[in-house]
Amino acid sequence: MAQLTEAARTAGPRHSSAVPTRRRRVKAGGAGKQQNAGPVAYVLLIVAAAISLFPLYWTVVAASHTDTDITQPPTPLLPGSHLVQNLKVVWNEVDMTTALINSTIVAGCVALTTVLFATLAGFAFAKLQFRGRNILLMIVVATMTIPPQLSVIPLYQIITNVGWVGHLQSVILPSLVAAFGVFFMRQFLSEALPIELVEAARVDGAHSLRILWHVVFPIARPAMAVLGMLVFVQAWNDFFWPLIALNQQNPTVQVALAGVGSGNHTIDHAAVVTAALVATLPLLLVFAFLGKHIVGGITAGAVKS
Amino acid sequence: MATSVRATSDGSPPSSRPAPSTSDKSGSRPPGWRTKLFRFDTKASPYAYVAPFFILFAAFGLFPLIYTGWLSLHQVELGTHAKWVGFDNYTGLWDNQFFWKALRNTFTLGVISTVPQLMIALGLAHLLNYKLRGRGFFRVAVLAPYATSVAAATLVFIQMFNPDYGMINQLFGHIGLGHVDWESSKWPAQIAISTIVTWRWTGYNALIYLAAMQAVPADLYEAAALDGASRWRQFISVTIPSIRPTILFTIIVSTIGATQLFGEPLMFGGGVGVTGGTDHQYQTLSLYMYDKGWNTGELGQASAVAWVMLLILLLIGAVNLLIVRSNRRKLGA
Numbered sequence: 001m002a003q004l005t006e007a008a009r010t011a012g013p014r015h016s017s018a019v020p021t022r023r024r025r026v027k028a029g030g031a032g033k034q035q036n037a038g039p040v041a042y043v044l045l046i047v048a049a050a051i052s053l054f055p056l057y058w059t060v061v062a063a064s065h066t067d068t069d070i071t072q073p074p075t076p077l078l079p080g081s082h083l084v085q086n087l088k089v090v091w092n093e094v095d096m097t098t099a100l101i102n103s104t105i106v107a108g109c110v111a112l113t114t115v116l117f118a119t120l121a122g123f124a125f126a127k128l129q130f131r132g133r134n135i136l137l138m139i140v141v142a143t144m145t146i147p148p149q150l151s152v153i154p155l156y157q158i159i160t161n162v163g164w165v166g167h168l169q170s171v172i173l174p175s176l177v178a179a180f181g182v183f184f185m186r187q188f189l190s191e192a193l194p195i196e197l198v199e200a201a202r203v204d205g206a207h208s209l210r211i212l213w214h215v216v217f218p219i220a221r222p223a224m225a226v227l228g229m230l231v232f233v234q235a236w237n238d239f240f241w242p243l244i245a246l247n248q249q250n251p252t253v254q255v256a257l258a259g260v261g262s263g264n265h266t267i268d269h270a271a272v273v274t275a276a277l278v279a280t281l282p283l284l285l286v287f288a289f290l291g292k293h294i295v296g297g298i299t300a301g302a303v304k305s
Numbered sequence: 306m307a308t309s310v311r312a313t314s315d316g317s318p319p320s321s322r323p324a325p326s327t328s329d330k331s332g333s334r335p336p337g338w339r340t341k342l343f344r345f346d347t348k349a350s351p352y353a354y355v356a357p358f359f360i361l362f363a364a365f366g367l368f369p370l371i372y373t374g375w376l377s378l379h380q381v382e383l384g385t386h387a388k389w390v391g392f393d394n395y396t397g398l399w400d401n402q403f404f405w406k407a408l409r410n411t412f413t414l415g416v417i418s419t420v421p422q423l424m425i426a427l428g429l430a431h432l433l434n435y436k437l438r439g440r441g442f443f444r445v446a447v448l449a450p451y452a453t454s455v456a457a458a459t460l461v462f463i464q465m466f467n468p469d470y471g472m473i474n475q476l477f478g479h480i481g482l483g484h485v486d487w488e489s490s491k492w493p494a495q496i497a498i499s500t501i502v503t504w505r506w507t508g509y510n511a512l513i514y515l516a517a518m519q520a521v522p523a524d525l526y527e528a529a530a531l532d533g534a535s536r537w538r539q540f541i542s543v544t545i546p547s548i549r550p551t552i553l554f555t556i557i558v559s560t561i562g563a564t565q566l567f568g569e570p571l572m573f574g575g576g577v578g579v580t581g582g583t584d585h586q587y588q589t590l591s592l593y594m595y596d597k598g599w600n601t602g603e604l605g606q607a608s609a610v611a612w613v614m615l616l617i618l619l620l621i622g623a624v625n626l627l628i629v630r631s632n633r634r635k636l637g638a
Contacts, residue, residue, distance in 0.1 A: 035536075037435035045432050049446035052508055056449060058472075059461050070464060075472040117357040124354035136355060143362055145557075145618055147565040149591055149611045151369030153376060153604050160383060174365040177358050207343070208350035237454035239568040240591070244599065257456035261463075261572050269464060276457035283452040291445035298448070298509060299516035 056284065063274040070270055086274035090260075093271065094248070096278055099256040104282075106168055106242075106252055107235035110175045114231045115224050117177040122185025123216050127195055137186070143179045148240055156244055170245040171252065175235060181227055188223035189216070226297030229290060233283055253279040370615075377608035387605070394609035404610070406585050407593035410495070414570075414589060415563030418499035423555055426507050430514035431540060444515075447508030455568030458501055463573060466497045491586040494573070498587055501569050506562075510555050517551035518544060553629065560621055564614060567591035590614055 037045075058077070062070045065080040090096055124130070125137050155174060164170040193216065201211045217224075239254045246252060248259045260275045287294065377394050379387035398404040433443060450458070465471050466487040474484055487497045521544060529539045545552070566589045571578040573587065579596045581588020588596070590610060598607030 041432045071470045120354040121358045124351040128351040130351035154369035154372040254456045276460040280453045280457045287452045295444045298512050
C-alpha cells in the first residue's frame, strides 16, 4: 500500500499548471525533448487515431442502416438513412428518455458532491497541518484498490431492506465522494495554492469557511471543473452497481443498454447499436467541446478510478 | 510538500489581532473566547474537511467490506437468516470447477488485455511527445474511446466481431486468414474481449505516460545524444527509467481493473452473459460472483468470491512491493 502511495504521488503532476491549458504548452516545450516528428511517427499516429475513432464512426454508420443492412456482408461503411426509424425502435423498446434523465441526475449529483468533498479534503491534505495527515492520506490512496465487488452484497441487502431497489438514491449515495478526486485535488492544490495566502487570511482573522470561500475555491476552480467532468464521465458510464441496484423500469442509460443487449427485447442489431449511440452521444459532445481540458486534467491527475 | 511545513504548526497565528471588533484590548493575557474559538477552528477544520470522505468510506466501503467477510462464513439467501457454516463457502469454491475456470479466465484476460495495452500506450506516448502538427487533435482522438461506456463499446464491438457477418471476419477473409469463431471458442472470445478493454483504455494510459515523459529533464537526453545514443537507445535507457514510478502506477491500476473485469464479458455474451459464454469460456471472477449472488441467490458464496478477489489483490500488491524493493536494492538506491 505504501508503495502505491509513493507511486501515485510520483505519478502525479510535475506541473499541475496543466489544468489551465495555455501556460503549460510553453513549459512542456522546454521540459520534454521535443524532437520533430518524422513521417513514420505521423503514419503511426494517424493509424492510432483511426483505430480510436473508427468504432465511433461506425456506430453512427450502423445506427443509420437497417438490421438486414448490417447483418449481410459486405458491412456498410458509409452512413445510411435509417437513423430516425432506428431511434423510434429504441424509444419503443426501452424508456430512453427516463434513462437519459436519470443518468444526468445521477452523474450530476455525483460530480457535484465529489468535487465539493474532494476539494475540502484535498485542501486539508495539501496545505494544512494536522496529526495523522500522512497516514490518512495513505488510507485514501489505499482505498482506491478496493474493488466495488467487495461492497455490493451488503449494500444490496440494505437497499432491499429499505425499499430503495430501483430508486436513484441507491446509486447516488455510495458514490458521493471518490478517493481519486481527493488525491487529484491534493495534487493540484499542493502546487497551485501558495500557503502564504492562507496564512495571510488567517492573520487577518478570517475563519476557515471564509478562507475556503475566498482563497481556496477561487484558486481551485479550474481543477474543480476538470474533476467535475472526469467524475461526470465515470458516473455516466458506471455499470456494475447500477445494474444491481436499478431495474428496467427506472434505469440509467447503461442499465437500459444492458437490457437491450441481453436480448430481452429485440434482436434488431441496428437498433441495439443505435441505443449505444444515444448513450454515448452526450459524452462525445462534451469531449468534442471540452476534450482539451479533459486531456489536461487526466495528465494532471494521472489517476484512474 | 516542503512549503506546507510552515503552515500553522503551532495552532493559531499571532493572536495580537484576534478580530476587528475586540482589537481595542490587544494583548490581553488570558485568551478571549474569540481567540480560543479561532484556535479551535484552526485545529479542527482540517478534520472537518477530510471527515466527509472518511465517513462516506466507512459507511459505503469499509463496513460493507467487513460485512462481506462475515457473510462469506454464512449460508445466506436474500431475506433469510444467515446460518454459520465456517469456511464451507471457501472449500465449496475450492471444489468447484467453474470457480477455477473463472480464476483462470480472469488471469488470462487480465494478461492479454493489460500487457499489450500498456506497451502500446508507452509507444503512443513517445510519439505524442514529439513536436507535432495537430497534437491537440491526436491527443483528443486517442482519448475518445474513454468517453464510451463499457456497455456501449461492447454492443458495437459485438457487431464487428460477429462470426457470421462481422467486418473483422470479412477483413480476415479478404487477407486470406480463415474464419474465426469469436464467440464460442475460448481464445478468440477472450482476445475479442481484451480488444474492447485495450481500445477503451490505451489512449488514457498514453496520456498519463505523456505527462510523465514531459517532466523528464531535457539535459538527460542531450547527455545521451552526446554519448551517441540513438533515439531508440534514448527511449530505452533514459525515458523508461525516468518514468518508472508512473509505469508502476499504471501497472497497479490496470491490474486492479483487470481483476474486476465485468461489463465487457457480461455484455459480450448477450443472453448468456452471466455465465460468460455457454461453456463459461470467458466468465471472470466478477461475473461468477454476480452469477452466484443474483442468478442463483447464494449470497454467502458470492461473498466468498468477493473476498477471494480481495486476497488476490493483496497478493498482487505484495508481489509488486517485493519487486520494487529488490529492484531498488539492485540499483543501490
